[in-house]
Amino acid sequence: MIFEARELVVRYRRNASAALDGVSLRVPSGCLYAILGPNGSGKSTLMRALLGTLPLESGSAALDGRTVNAWTRAEIARAVGVVPQIESVAFPISVREMVGMGRYPHLRPLGREGVSDRLKVQEALRECDVESLVDRDVSTLSGGEAQRVRIARALAQAPRALILDEPTASLDVRHEMEILRLLRRWADSGITVVLITHRLNAASRFADRLLLLSRGRVAAEGTPNEVLREDILESVYEWELDVRTDPVTGSLAVTAR
Amino acid sequence: MKHGMKDGVKGGAGARGPVWAGTVWAGSVWAVALAAILCAALFLSIRLGAAELSTREIMEALRGAGSETGRFIVLDLRLPRALMGLLVGGGLAVSGATFQALLRNPLAEPYILGISGGAASGALLVLALGWMAETSWLLPLAAFSGAALAIFLVFGVALSADWRMDVRVLLLSGVVVGAFFTAGIALILALADAPTMRSALLWMMGSLSGSSWSSVSVVAGYTLPLAAALFALSRSLNLMSIGEETAAYLGTDVETVKRLAYGAASFIAAAGVAFAGVIGFVGLIVPHALRLMVGSDNRLLLPLSFLAGAGFLTVADLVARTALAPSEIPIGVVTAFLGVPMFLLLLRRSIRP
Numbered sequence: 278m279i280f281e282a283r284e285l286v287v288r289y290r291r292n293a294s295a296a297l298d299g300v301s302l303r304v305p306s307g308c309l310y311a312i313l314g315p316n317g318s319g320k321s322t323l324m325r326a327l328l329g330t331l332p333l334e335s336g337s338a339a340l341d342g343r344t345v346n347a348w349t350r351a352e353i354a355r356a357v358g359v360v361p362q363i364e365s366v367a368f369p370i371s372v373r374e375m376v377g378m379g380r381y382p383h384l385r386p387l388g389r390e391g392v393s394d395r396l397k398v399q400e401a402l403r404e405c406d407v408e409s410l411v412d413r414d415v416s417t418l419s420g421g422e423a424q425r426v427r428i429a430r431a432l433a434q435a436p437r438a439l440i441l442d443e444p445t446a447s448l449d450v451r452h453e454m455e456i457l458r459l460l461r462r463w464a465d466s467g468i469t470v471v472l473i474t475h476r477l478n479a480a481s482r483f484a485d486r487l488l489l490l491s492r493g494r495v496a497a498e499g500t501p502n503e504v505l506r507e508d509i510l511e512s513v514y515e516w517e518l519d520v521r522t523d524p525v526t527g528s529l530a531v532t533a534r
Numbered sequence: 535m536k537h538g539m540k541d542g543v544k545g546g547a548g549a550r551g552p553v554w555a556g557t558v559w560a561g562s563v564w565a566v567a568l569a570a571i572l573c574a575a576l577f578l579s580i581r582l583g584a585a586e587l588s589t590r591e592i593m594e595a596l597r598g599a600g601s602e603t604g605r606f607i608v609l610d611l612r613l614p615r616a617l618m619g620l621l622v623g624g625g626l627a628v629s630g631a632t633f634q635a636l637l638r639n640p641l642a643e644p645y646i647l648g649i650s651g652g653a654a655s656g657a658l659l660v661l662a663l664g665w666m667a668e669t670s671w672l673l674p675l676a677a678f679s680g681a682a683l684a685i686f687l688v689f690g691v692a693l694s695a696d697w698r699m700d701v702r703v704l705l706l707s708g709v710v711v712g713a714f715f716t717a718g719i720a721l722i723l724a725l726a727d728a729p730t731m732r733s734a735l736l737w738m739m740g741s742l743s744g745s746s747w748s749s750v751s752v753v754a755g756y757t758l759p760l761a762a763a764l765f766a767l768s769r770s771l772n773l774m775s776i777g778e779e780t781a782a783y784l785g786t787d788v789e790t791v792k793r794l795a796y797g798a799a800s801f802i803a804a805a806g807v808a809f810a811g812v813i814g815f816v817g818l819i820v821p822h823a824l825r826l827m828v829g830s831d832n833r834l835l836l837p838l839s840f841l842a843g844a845g846f847l848t849v850a851d852l853v854a855r856t857a858l859a860p861s862e863i864p865i866g867v868v869t870a871f872l873g874v875p876m877f878l879l880l881l882r883r884s885i886r887p
Contacts, residue, residue: 354785367638
């Protein structure tokens, strides 16, 4: 699955400054692509624009070469699994039901889940280490557990691409590393993974390419070595930073002074 | 991932259906049980009343045989009335369950968006002007028009400039439009004479006494296809209850679903209120009681709500016309007196397993 965007401009209110101001990108198939940037730089807006859930002022977004508005929501849901940053549940539902919703886009109208759907759900529950939580009410889960349940739901969609908005924000070290390794493995198996994150070091270590946003514009794009440069990062984050190769991981690590 | 609303009446965070909730098997068991209760309620409501009929008399009348009185009581009085109870009760429960999912609010019910106020204003206007004698269709027509006015008014307000419908605005504008109509009702009541006031109050508490085959067929014509449409939307309604953005990412055309669900649930309620008046509690309590028992999956919840609401209102009407015979209790009083204790019991049980 290939994501493309050309000169995206998004404005939430008519006279407000643009949330996205001429952003272009191309995410090749099977790439682990990290989108970085300070708070309010337009990362989540970019995700919505790529997925066609936000009206564009100008520019265009395309999935696999076809403009995103030509896809139905169900077609997109069969191809792209999305893990939004925030979600609130109005009525009590179990983890099993929540992850089972990942199969909805694949069901026939009025159809129910069959054996293969159940197996996909089971597999997703196992991969995200939430099998033991299946009967829990999602509203009783910890932040990290809920995060993993949402990732399992996206995985149950059997997607060709995944977009995750801050998926490791409330995870402990072990679960963060497990999820990042999973993302890496999925990318290696051909699934395109777009990871929105604040964690520069995780992006540096696991992503193939990085896109650094600043106030709705692209500040830098390229491999971790091309993007994670002190001068670029310091001007974007407005803080003194130190970038050097981490002796343990062998990738660039950013430390705030 | 917290609950969007405060728990309100839905029974605390632990109030989830049992482990097997949502399975097809559990659904069929519940469906059969509720259908059996509904059939028993229908049978009893045909049999019991001022003139008690035997099973044989009922069967004869249904075949078109037997005494003329028996045929009249069964075919022209009790059967249409029982069917009206079934349709209105089932419709209100499905409508309430839909509004709860759509507005993501456990306190939602069919009348929350001003439909009852609009309908009552229309009906009371006809009563106050003394036009009732003209034609028996005028009262339901006026009530339905009032409800439709409220529906379109609220919809128009909630539709933003870019044609998206914000359910928070929908809720707020519905409540405000309802308050406006309530003021209208108060004005009409203040100016009305005593007999008009009494019939107005009775209308507002609901009654199935005016049911005829023609009114039953109109209500059926609205309720059944719209309820079927809502059943078809139930998967999308499940997704809506975990959030609109996520629902879109899981394949739902959110704006279309919101419009269809709002329209269908509203017009079911409007058809019911036009012929049976404002019958409270069914649309609030039935879906919640079922949610406590079978879980929140709307694919199960909506059809079961129809069966349970139908059975509940049929029983309520039976009580309304037999408990203090020959006087009839307003059915809204019965639904509250029966429904509230039953629901509180369930609620209590669900938070102390």
